[in-house]
Amino acid sequence: METRDLDRIRFVTRHFHSLQGLRHLVPLGLITLSAVAWLTRGPLLLLGAVALPGAVLLMLGARRYYRNFGLAEPRQAAHPAAEPVCVSIYRSTGPAPWLESSPSPISTLQRTLLLIALAPALYLLFQNIIAPPWVTFPSGTTVPRPIEWHAFGTFPSLLLYALHGSLLLSIWWLQERRLSQSHHLGLGVLLLGFSALSLPPWAAPLLCGSAMILAGLLDHGRLVRALRQPPAALEEDQP
Amino acid sequence: MSTTPFEQLANLDRTVHDPARLAILTALSACERADFLFLQRITGLTKGNLSSHLSKLEEAGLVEIEKRFVEKKTQTLVRLSDSGRKTIESYWQEIEALRKSATGWRSQNAALALA
Numbered sequence: 001m002e003t004r005d006l007d008r009i010r011f012v013t014r015h016f017h018s019l020q021g022l023r024h025l026v027p028l029g030l031i032t033l034s035a036v037a038w039l040t041r042g043p044l045l046l047l048g049a050v051a052l053p054g055a056v057l058l059m060l061g062a063r064r065y066y067r068n069f070g071l072a073e074p075r076q077a078a079h080p081a082a083e084p085v086c087v088s089i090y091r092s093t094g095p096a097p098w099l100e101s102s103p104s105p106i107s108t109l110q111r112t113l114l115l116i117a118l119a120p121a122l123y124l125l126f127q128n129i130i131a132p133p134w135v136t137f138p139s140g141t142t143v144p145r146p147i148e149w150h151a152f153g154t155f156p157s158l159l160l161y162a163l164h165g166s167l168l169l170s171i172w173w174l175q176e177r178r179l180s181q182s183h184h185l186g187l188g189v190l191l192l193g194f195s196a197l198s199l200p201p202w203a204a205p206l207l208c209g210s211a212m213i214l215a216g217l218l219d220h221g222r223l224v225r226a227l228r229q230p231p232a233a234l235e236e237d238q239p
Numbered sequence: 240m241s242t243t244p245f246e247q248l249a250n251l252d253r254t255v256h257d258p259a260r261l262a263i264l265t266a267l268s269a270c271e272r273a274d275f276l277f278l279q280r281i282t283g284l285t286k287g288n289l290s291s292h293l294s295k296l297e298e299a300g301l302v303e304i305e306k307r308f309v310e311k312k313t314q315t316l317v318r319l320s321d322s323g324r325k326t327i328e329s330y331w332q333e334i335e336a337l338r339k340s341a342t343g344w345r346s347q348n349a350a351l352a353l354a
């Protein structure tokens with residue numbers, strides 16, 4: 001058994017619930033996607049065809065995971081244990097200065113505030129890259145850009161991008177900011193970036209829903225791979 | 240008293256240091272409790288092998304096993320005991336000390352070889 005096997009075991013056990021993509025992100029994505037049919041005045045059948053599988057997954061997803069993979073209850077904060085997460089043999093960069101049971105250098109409140117600040121900061125960044133809040137005339141004169149009041153009509157779309165983008169970023173953050181889970185980071189940043197583009201209103205649920213489904217399927221794939229094949233070394237070992 | 244990395248390695252708790260039992264304890268330290276099926280899937284052990292390792296861990300007082308009926312089926316729930324949590328914590332600290340000691344020992348020997 002190699003140290004990466006132990007790391008896989010620790011990570012998958014710790015994030016067993018959030019990796020259940022077919023239970024959380026895919027149904028959310030399907031329900032969001034069904035809003036496209038509603039916004040484009042599409043047929044009700046199409047709306048139902050997308051929303052129904054989402055509702056079914058939402059209701060039966062937990063049972064399916066329980067039957068296939070069993071149960072691992074999340075750890076309670078009252079019972080911290082020293083996990084090997086910070087032991088140096090798991091890190092190529094050498095020893096880490098604290099163990100999991102010791103206080104983390106970033107508190108939960110700081111993490112939450114950082115996440116809340118991240119979404120508007122990225123939105124403003126993309127907004128300013130695409131449409132800076134000033135106008136420069138050929139003569140060289142720069143004046144502030146006039147407020148475009150019609151842009152406020154797209155507020156629901158902006159909210160959708162911000163909510164879904166922040167959700168994906170927070171999942172990536174809570175899943176230890178791992179490279180293997182960076183699809184959450186990529187998709188989250190992409191959604192916040194889309195909020196700065198002048199896309200039609202129906203594009204928001206389409207893009208947000210698709211991003212959620214993709215993230216959920218990737219998480220599910222990760223879980224299935226991790227819980228599928230036994231490492232050969234463990235089978236050979238007898239107690 | 241200073242000990243060599245080899246002595247430290249020999250002094251490691253064999254109940255925990257076994258790869259299969261270390262895998263089980265690693266999984267249990269990352270959750271509140273887990274059932275038999277999950278432990279089997281995550282460690283890749285066969286039913287018999289896992290059962291045998293769990294018995295050894297229970298005998299050593301490192302895990303607590305609870306059986307209950309869910310939908311007319313027996314569900315075996317396993318959790319780390321308080322002693323188990325302390326043991327695994329101290330095991331990782333020993334491993335960390337061993338790594339440092341092995342690094343020091345290697346550089347010391349390299350310096351002696353050059354002299």
